[in-house]
Each structure stands twice: as C-alpha cells, then as structure tokens.
Amino acid sequence: MSTLLAGAVSAGKHSLDLSLAQQITVVVLCALTALISHMALAVFNDGVRPFMLDFIQGNSTRNATTAVSFGLSAGFIFGLGAPMALSTGVLNPWLLFLPTDVLGILSPKKWIAPLLGGAWGAVIIFGLNGANEVAHDLPVDFLTAMQEMSTPILFLFTLFPVLAITRQFGKLRGAVAGVVELALVIVTMKLWPDVFPGAPAMAVGVVTLIGFAVAKDMRQRRAERAEKAAAEPDEQGGDASQQDVPVDDPMQSLFSASAARLRRHLPIFMVLGAGVCLLAQMHVFGGGEATSFLIADGDYAGAAQVDFYRVFGFIPLIATTALASGAYAIAGFTFVYPVGYLLPSPWLALLAGAAIFAVEVLALSWIGKVLGRLPSVRDSSEHLRNAISESLWLAILFGSLLAANTMGGGLGILIVGGLYLLNEAMGRVVVRMAAAPAAVLVGGVLLNLLHWLDLFTPVKG
Amino acid sequence: MTRILTGGVGKAQVAEELGELGIGGLEITVSSDMEAAMKLRAGQADYYLGTCHTGAGASLGVLLGVLGSGTCHTFGRRVPTEEDVAELLDSGKKVFGFGMDQICDTAPVIARAIAARNA
Numbered sequence: 001m002s003t004l005l006a007g008a009v010s011a012g013k014h015s016l017d018l019s020l021a022q023q024i025t026v027v028v029l030c031a032l033t034a035l036i037s038h039m040a041l042a043v044f045n046d047g048v049r050p051f052m053l054d055f056i057q058g059n060s061t062r063n064a065t066t067a068v069s070f071g072l073s074a075g076f077i078f079g080l081g082a083p084m085a086l087s088t089g090v091l092n093p094w095l096l097f098l099p100t101d102v103l104g105i106l107s108p109k110k111w112i113a114p115l116l117g118g119a120w121g122a123v124i125i126f127g128l129n130g131a132n133e134v135a136h137d138l139p140v141d142f143l144t145a146m147q148e149m150s151t152p153i154l155f156l157f158t159l160f161p162v163l164a165i166t167r168q169f170g171k172l173r174g175a176v177a178g179v180v181e182l183a184l185v186i187v188t189m190k191l192w193p194d195v196f197p198g199a200p201a202m203a204v205g206v207v208t209l210i211g212f213a214v215a216k217d218m219r220q221r222r223a224e225r226a227e228k229a230a231a232e233p234d235e236q237g238g239d240a241s242q243q244d245v246p247v248d249d250p251m252q253s254l255f256s257a258s259a260a261r262l263r264r265h266l267p268i269f270m271v272l273g274a275g276v277c278l279l280a281q282m283h284v285f286g287g288g289e290a291t292s293f294l295i296a297d298g299d300y301a302g303a304a305q306v307d308f309y310r311v312f313g314f315i316p317l318i319a320t321t322a323l324a325s326g327a328y329a330i331a332g333f334t335f336v337y338p339v340g341y342l343l344p345s346p347w348l349a350l351l352a353g354a355a356i357f358a359v360e361v362l363a364l365s366w367i368g369k370v371l372g373r374l375p376s377v378r379d380s381s382e383h384l385r386n387a388i389s390e391s392l393w394l395a396i397l398f399g400s401l402l403a404a405n406t407m408g409g410g411l412g413i414l415i416v417g418g419l420y421l422l423n424e425a426m427g428r429v430v431v432r433m434a435a436a437p438a439a440v441l442v443g444g445v446l447l448n449l450l451h452w453l454d455l456f457t458p459v460k461g
Numbered sequence: 462m463t464r465i466l467t468g469g470v471g472k473a474q475v476a477e478e479l480g481e482l483g484i485g486g487l488e489i490t491v492s493s494d495m496e497a498a499m500k501l502r503a504g505q506a507d508y509y510l511g512t513c514h515t516g517a518g519a520s521l522g523v524l525l526g527v528l529g530s531g532t533c534h535t536f537g538r539r540v541p542t543e544e545d546v547a548e549l550l551d552s553g554k555k556v557f558g559f560g561m562d563q564i565c566d567t568a569p570v571i572a573r574a575i576a577a578r579n580a
Contacts, residue, residue, distance in 0.1 A: 045515060045518070046513070046514075046515060046517075046518030046519065047513065047514075047515025047516060047517030047518035047520075047521075047535070047537075047558075048515075048517070048518075049518060049522075050517060050518065050521045050522050050523075050524075050525040050526065051517070051525065051530075053525065053526050054525075054530050059530070060530070071537055072515050072516070072517055072535070072537050075537070075538050076514075076515070167473055250502075250527055251495070251498065251499070251523065251526075251527055254526050254527065317513075317518060317519045317522070320494065320495070320522050320523055321518055321519075321522045321523075324522055324523045324525065324526035324527075325525075325526060372495065375493055375495070375496065378493055378495070379493060382469065382470045382472065382493075382519065383473075385470050385513075385514075385519075386470045386471060386473075386474075386561070389470075389514070389561070427540060427563075427566065428538070428562055428563070431514075431538075431562065432562045
C-alpha cells in the first residue's frame with residue numbers, strides 16, 4: 001500500500017506529452033485501422049461487428065452500416081473515450097478506434113479511409129497535448145488529483161472473479177472464493193511486499209471460475225451421453241434430437257466461412273497487431289476501462305495484470321462475433337495490450353504484436369469449436385465482464401470522489417458527486433463507467449473558474 | 462405461454478427484472494446467444510432479450526448471423542417506448558439488444574409490449 005502511494009507521488013510529475021515517434025505511430029495506426037474498417041476486415045466496436053455480415057455479403061449498404069456504426073459508437077466516443085482521455089491524459093481505444101471504425105466504413109473510396117483515419121489521429125494528438133499542457137498549469141490540477149483513482153481500481157478489481165463466481169455458481173461458492181481471495185491478498189502483503197497484493201488472488205479467482213465452468217460442462221456432456229446411451233434402445237428422435245446437435249449446420253458453415261475470410265487476410269492483421277502492441281508499449285495508451293488511470297500513474301505492471309485478466313471476459317465475445325460476421329476486432333482478443341505494456345523495446349512489441357495476431361486469427365476457428373462445446377465457459381465470460389463493470393463502477397466512482405476531495409474538499413465532492421447523480425437521473429447520457437471521471441473533469445474546470453473569481457481556494461498548494 | 466430467453470452480459474439481471482414485474486403469460490429463461498439462436502430458429506422460443514455494453518455485440522452476436530437482420534433489432538443505449546417496441550414486434554422483430562446500463566429502463570418496456578401483444 002505504502003509503495004503504491006509512493007509510486008503515485010513520484011509519478012505525479014511525469015509528462016504525458018507525446019514524442020514525435022509516438023505521434024507518428026498514432027497517426028499511422030489510425031490510418032491503418034480506418035483502412036481495415038473500410039475493407040470490413042475488423043472493427044473495434046463489438047456491437048457493430050455482427051452488422052458487418054450483411055455489409056460483407058452485400059445485403060446492406062455502406063451508408064446504412066455507417067449509420068449503425070455511428071449510432072452504436074457515438075455514446076462511447078463522447079461518453080467514455082473522450083472524458084477518460086481528458087481526465088487521464090492517456091489515449092484509449094474508444095477515442096482512437098471507434099471513430100476510425102466509423103470513418104473507415106463511411107469512406108466511399110478505399111484511399112479516403114486512411115486519410116480520414118490519419119487525420120483523426122492527428123486531431124487527437126493535437127487536442128490531448130494541448131489539454132494536458134493547460135490542465136497541469138491550472139491552480140486546481142485535476143490530472144494529478146485523478147491519480148487517486150489507481151488504489152481503489154487495483155484493489156476492488158481484485159474481487160471481480162468472486163462476483164462472477166457468485167453470480168454463476170451461487171452464494172456458497174462465491175463466499176468461499178471471497179474468503180480465499182481475501183486471505184491471499186493478506187498473505188501476499190505479508191510475504192511478498194513487492195508484488196501487487198491482488199495479483200495472486202485474481203489469478204486464483206479466474207482459474208477457479210474457469211475450473212468450475214469446465215467441470216460443469218464436462219459433467220453435463222457426460223450426463224447427456226449417458227442419457228443418450230440409455231435412450232438409444234427404445235427410440236430415436238423425439239424430444240432428445242435438439243440436445244444431440246447443440247451447434248447445427250448453419251452456424252457451423254457461417255463460422256467456417258468467416259474464419260477462412262479472416263485467414264486470407266492474415267498479413268494485414270499481423271501489421272495491425274504489431275501497431276496496436278507498439279502503441280501499448282509506448283505507455284501513452286490504456287486498453288481497458290481501468291487501465292488509463294494506471295498508465296497515467298506509471299503503474300505498468302498493474303495495468304498489464306488488469307488487462308490480462310480482462311481478456312478472459314472478452315475471448316468468447318470477440319471470437320463469436322468475429323466468427324458470426326467475418327470481421328475481426330481491431331485489438332484482437334486484446335492480449336496485445338498487457339504484452340505491450342510489459343515489453344522493454346518497441347521492436348519487440350512489433351514482433352510480439354504480429355505474432356499474437358497471427359496465432360489469434362489462425363486459432364479462431366478452433367476457439368469457436370471449443371466454445372461451442374463449453375456453454376458454461378461462455379457463460380463465465382459474460383459473468384466476468386459483468387463483474388468487471390460492477391467492480392470498476394464502484395472503484396471509479398470512489399476514486400473520482402477521492403479526486404474530488406483532493407481538488408476541492410467538500411465542495412469538490414458536492415460538485416463531482418452531484419454531477420454523477422444528475423447523469424443518473426437524466427438516464428445516463430454519459431456511460432456509467434465514465435460518468436464519474438467526466439464529472440471530475442467538469443468539476444476541475446469549475447473549481448478553477450471559482451478560484452479565478454476568488455470564490456475558492458485550492459485545498460493543497 | 463410466451464417464451465422469452467435472456468442472454469448477453471446482463472442475462473441474470475434481465476431475468477430478475479422481468480421476474481419482478483410479475484407479468485402473467487411470460488416464461489423467462491436465462492440462456493446464451495448460441496443456444497437462443499438455435500431455439501428461436503427451431504421455434505422452441507419466441508423472443509430473445511440480449512444485453513451488453515453497446516447493446517449489440519454480445520447481445521445480438523450470433524443471432525444476427527443465424528436469424529438475419531429481419532428479426533433482430535438493437536436499441537443501442539437508447540430507451541425505447543412501448544409504442545416503439547410494439548411497432549418493431551409488428552414488423553416481425555423477435556430479438557432485441559440493449560445496453561446493460563439501461564436494463565431497469567428498457568427490459569420492462571419490451572416485456573410489457575410483448576405481453577400487451579399477446580393479450
């Protein structure tokens with residue numbers, strides 16, 4: 001705990017201004033992702049991906065698909081990506097890749113897509129650098145206050161496997177998992193003070209959840225086989241027929257056509273993987289919902305852990321949407337994020353990113369088949385993602401209020417908490433996850449205005 | 462009995478939410494996208510409500526591919542009115558996706574529209 005706080009203090013000074021090499025990387029990568037989206041090879045928005053099938057098959061027009069893409073992405077660009085980036089000074093995929101999804105699909109000609117994508121990248125760099133410079137010079141520095149966020153995120157995120165286990169496998173197993181995780185956190189703090197205390201607990205939690213799910217599916221399959229063997233002598237067909245063929249032909253043929261389409265474009269996916277991994281390696285980009293705060297704080301190992309476990313919640317979603325649509329994800333299974341954060345050199349990141357994407361695309365068909373046989377494991381991933389949202393929601397809300405307290409004491413809490421509640425009352429204009437950081441941002445600006453009007457004195461000089 | 466399947470990230474919450482409404486004539490089962498796609502296709506279920514962050518990815522995913530865009534609709538993160546849903550039901554939509562942070566607002570609207578249609 002004390003090491004974490006010390007880390008936060010020492011990292012408080014470091015600047016997130018992008019170097020020239022980083023700026024070029026962002027522009028080129030945005031150009032590439034827009035091109036890939038134009039070619040309907042991959043989109044970042046998991047919700048848009050299913051709609052790509054009709055587009056690829058020529059059943060829906062470029063304009064209609066653009067409308068879907070914009071409709072599903074706008075809230076996340078302005079309600080998640082932008083406030084997150086402005087409040088942390090770190091780039092995120094919602095801000096970079098959702099717009100390039102839209103711009104790529106929108107482009108009527110292939111050559112226009114990379115131009116629009118690159119231009120978007122340039123706009124972001126310019127805007128974020130400017131905003132960062134201004135923010136750090138203000139009397140009430142909300143970017144530094146935002147670093148309060150990392151402790152609640154790291155510690156509450158530790159519990160997400162427990163929430164998932166409870167929801168999927170009931171109170172008893174959930175309670176046991178909770179006790180085991182807590183014990184592991186305490187033991188880790190005592191025995192290995194240098195390790196993030198939640199790391200072993202999270203690992204054990206995720207493995208336990210997947211273990212429960214696999215065991216359940218195995219039992220189910222055995223039971224079905226026994227039932228089938230028992231039913232065989234009497235009669236065939238009837239009610240049991242649907243149990244025998246859990247994944248039937250239309251789905252299988254859809255999946256294999258999509259996998260084949262993606263395999264044909266393996267080289268461009270390898271370039272994409274290299275690019276995303278390189279961006280993560282530069283430590284100016286946070287892939288997950290919580291990671292931006294950790295990257296801003298300079299805690300790359302923590303960021304890598306959080307995003308590594310997050311991957312397990314996303315593999316089935318990304319695999320099934322990709323196999324059902326024939327379009328892959330811009331960040332793949334997002335394994336490139338944690339690998340990128342940890343790699344020491346950009347060259348290694350390029351190689352690793354390309355290799356990871358190659359493996360992912362080639363394994364897609366196989367992953368789809370395995371997942372088809374493991375319904376509980378797919379279930380687990382949905383519970384995991386839900387648990388991630390729940391734990392991060394509380395952590396980010398609490399962290400935002402801590403930041404508000406650092407910025408402006410009671411008045412800060414009133415403004416930030418008030419804005420959060422107002423957003424709730426208005427039907428969540430801003431995505432829940434980003435509402436509190438966005439409130440800190442607005443609160444920070446407001447407190448600076450009040451200071452300028454001589455109505456407020458910053459808590460700490 | 463109208464058979465409604467729930468799926469996606471907030472599948473349990475949607476089922477809970479609908480259960481609490483206590484609307485008669487609805488049978489609500491927690492399912493998954495792949496299973497639901499097959500059941501709807503075989504006529505073993507009537508409607509599917511899917512949820513995820515966007516309201517379309519995990520919630521519609523496979524269903525859109527297997528059942529086609531004619532039966533699927535996403536509200537995204539928008540909260541529909543009962544009239545919106547009734548209109549969509551009239552046009553043959555059976556699969557609905559919506560944002561998981563709008564479950565409390567959207568799920569009951571859809572369920573009421575479905576129940577009203579069957580009444």
